[in-house]
Amino acid sequence: MDSVTYDVVVIGAGPVGENVADRVVRGGLTAAIVERELVGGECSYWACMPTKALLRSAAALRAARRLPGAREAVTGDLDASAVLRRRDSFTANWSDDGQVAWLDSAGIALYRGQGRISAERVVEVTGADGAAISLTARHAVVVATGSGALVPDVTGLRESAPWTSREAAAASEVPGRLAVIGGGVVATEMATAFASLGSVVTVLARDGVLPQAEPFVGERVTRSLRDAGVSVRLGAEAASVHRDGDDTVHVKLTDGEQVEADEVLVATGRTPNTQDIGLNRIGLQPGAWLRVDDTLRVVDGAGALIGDGWLYAAGDVNRRVLLTHQGKYQARAVGDVIVARAKGEPVQDGRWGRHVATADERAVPQVVFTDPEVASVGLTAAAAAAAGLRIRVVDYDLAAVAGAALHADGYQGHARMVVDEDRKVIVGFTLVGPDVGELLHAATIAVVGEVPLDRLWHAVPAYPTVSEVWLRLLEAYGR
Numbered sequence: 001m002d003s004v005t006y007d008v009v010v011i012g013a014g015p016v017g018e019n020v021a022d023r024v025v026r027g028g029l030t031a032a033i034v035e036r037e038l039v040g041g042e043c044s045y046w047a048c049m050p051t052k053a054l055l056r057s058a059a060a061l062r063a064a065r066r067l068p069g070a071r072e073a074v075t076g077d078l079d080a081s082a083v084l085r086r087r088d089s090f091t092a093n094w095s096d097d098g099q100v101a102w103l104d105s106a107g108i109a110l111y112r113g114q115g116r117i118s119a120e121r122v123v124e125v126t127g128a129d130g131a132a133i134s135l136t137a138r139h140a141v142v143v144a145t146g147s148g149a150l151v152p153d154v155t156g157l158r159e160s161a162p163w164t165s166r167e168a169a170a171a172s173e174v175p176g177r178l179a180v181i182g183g184g185v186v187a188t189e190m191a192t193a194f195a196s197l198g199s200v201v202t203v204l205a206r207d208g209v210l211p212q213a214e215p216f217v218g219e220r221v222t223r224s225l226r227d228a229g230v231s232v233r234l235g236a237e238a239a240s241v242h243r244d245g246d247d248t249v250h251v252k253l254t255d256g257e258q259v260e261a262d263e264v265l266v267a268t269g270r271t272p273n274t275q276d277i278g279l280n281r282i283g284l285q286p287g288a289w290l291r292v293d294d295t296l297r298v299v300d301g302a303g304a305l306i307g308d309g310w311l312y313a314a315g316d317v318n319r320r321v322l323l324t325h326q327g328k329y330q331a332r333a334v335g336d337v338i339v340a341r342a343k344g345e346p347v348q349d350g351r352w353g354r355h356v357a358t359a360d361e362r363a364v365p366q367v368v369f370t371d372p373e374v375a376s377v378g379l380t381a382a383a384a385a386a387a388g389l390r391i392r393v394v395d396y397d398l399a400a401v402a403g404a405a406l407h408a409d410g411y412q413g414h415a416r417m418v419v420d421e422d423r424k425v426i427v428g429f430t431l432v433g434p435d436v437g438e439l440l441h442a443a444t445i446a447v448v449g450e451v452p453l454d455r456l457w458h459a460v461p462a463y464p465t466v467s468e469v470w471l472r473l474l475e476a477y478g479r
């Protein structure tokens, strides 16, 4: 078998693997990246980009319909086939030519095939034709293999050819009826998208709608999905699933009721892509999430480094945060720390240091592109209290902000700020309302920067923007 040596070998060319490789090359090292499907990973072809493209046109239409004057100019319905075509363009019709060209321009060597760790610092790549090549890393191997949809053990579900997020994101037709198992982010976004595209949607939300968020979020998204004609069944659990000869899927619930649909989407979380990457060769459990230390080096069950610390894991596969932007943030830290260690430079692994991903712990921003949008960063009130913080919760009705009233007639929304009373800083912030996603970064800066509330009074929001909610929250808190 041929063998080639690089400074760093990355397994998985999703957004995280690409960014690790880019960072180490910029730092003066050589890098190879191994990809078994499309360069760009889940996010580009089956997750973030296509799903947001499925949602965006309907959001623009709703925005126009909320405004007299604009509303009268809307004379037709959403054109589902045009939405699907626009979605296709965002995936470049599932061609990775553009991203391959970028790898090339960045000086990163690409090897196509399944990557498996075969020994310390060695990755064997088996191509589709069965040919294999061995890649040896002088300094580090980085696992960035991401995650796949978790299909729960519900009787008959797997045999019923369910959709996962992949089939939903890449759908070429809009099903007449869609049943969704789950009530999390994928479930609510795809219920929003397919309801707007014309499907009759039923959501089986066993554990509630967006249960990880502040409670008012799930209430508002549930109400709005129902207003859009979606049947949201809180507490409903699938007991068995069966697809009959007419291609109708029958979902039997544990309470004995039955839901019929043309497609059933499973949106019940993720499982790590570690089943077949050679973990057994280094004493780790295949199929398990990878545990990492502060600089994202893989550790075993006892917390010990693998060998001298040559193995890193970044992105979904380490389960810290399953979001593209946070995975790319980890990638910057990993790339830079590999370069620092290779050059014998100091490692900055203190809190908020260059080589650690401190924000993963308590300052993760996320936007859920439902109607209304949900934007959050940091801890919910419940999570902050559970972490032992002495907190004060400040709520404000977004509809009472002048900028929101101008933004849309009948604007409805809510804001919550969670304050750490001992330090007088914001540790959590949640907004729900039309277009609140673009307001989030100010909150992220306040949380990451641990900006004292006294100073925030000097950050004056422009009038009349929705951002004036910041002033209203400070006033409600008191000076």
Ligand SMILES: Cc1cc2nc3c(=O)[nH]c(=O)nc-3n(C[C@H](O)[C@H](O)[C@H](O)COP(=O)(O)OP(=O)(O)OC[C@H]3O[C@@H](n4cnc5c(N)ncnc54)[C@H](O)[C@@H]3O)c2cc1C
Residues within 6 Å of the ligand: 011, 012, 013, 014, 015, 016, 017, 034, 035, 036, 037, 038, 039, 040, 041, 042, 043, 046, 047, 048, 049, 051, 052, 113, 114, 115, 116, 144, 145, 146, 147, 165, 169, 186, 273, 276, 277, 314, 315, 316, 317, 321, 322, 323, 324, 325, 326, 327
């Ligand atoms: C429906 C959906 C919508 C989402 N929307 C958003 C969003 O709006 N915003 C957001 O921030 N996040 C979103 N996410 C999450 C986001 O997609 C992931 O956090 C992100 O893709 C993780 O990047 P990654 O590089 O770690 O893994 P992936 O993107 O999964 O990439 C891993 C790559 O590794 C390859 N690979 C795996 N094993 C091997 C192997 N052994 N050899 C070679 N190659 C291998 C895979 O083929 C893949 O290309 C969404 C997720 C889903 C499911």
Ligand SMILES: NC(=O)c1ccc[n+]([C@@H]2O[C@H](COP(=O)([O-])OP(=O)(O)OC[C@H]3O[C@@H](n4cnc5c(N)ncnc54)[C@H](O)[C@@H]3O)[C@@H](O)[C@H]2O)c1
Residues within 6 Å of the ligand: 152, 181, 182, 183, 184, 185, 186, 187, 189, 204, 205, 206, 207, 208, 210, 211, 237, 238, 267, 268, 269, 270, 322, 323, 366, 367, 368, 369
């Ligand atoms: N806009 C975004 O940022 C975005 C969009 C989509 C996905 N994502 C990411 O992708 C990841 C996966 O999303 P997801 O929605 O699949 O996971 P999730 O963890 O957000 O939600 C899964 C839901 O399924 C429920 N569930 C679990 N097992 C179940 C079962 N057997 N029956 C019924 N319900 C069950 C859980 O209670 C949970 O509410 C998330 O971590 C999310 O961060 C992000």
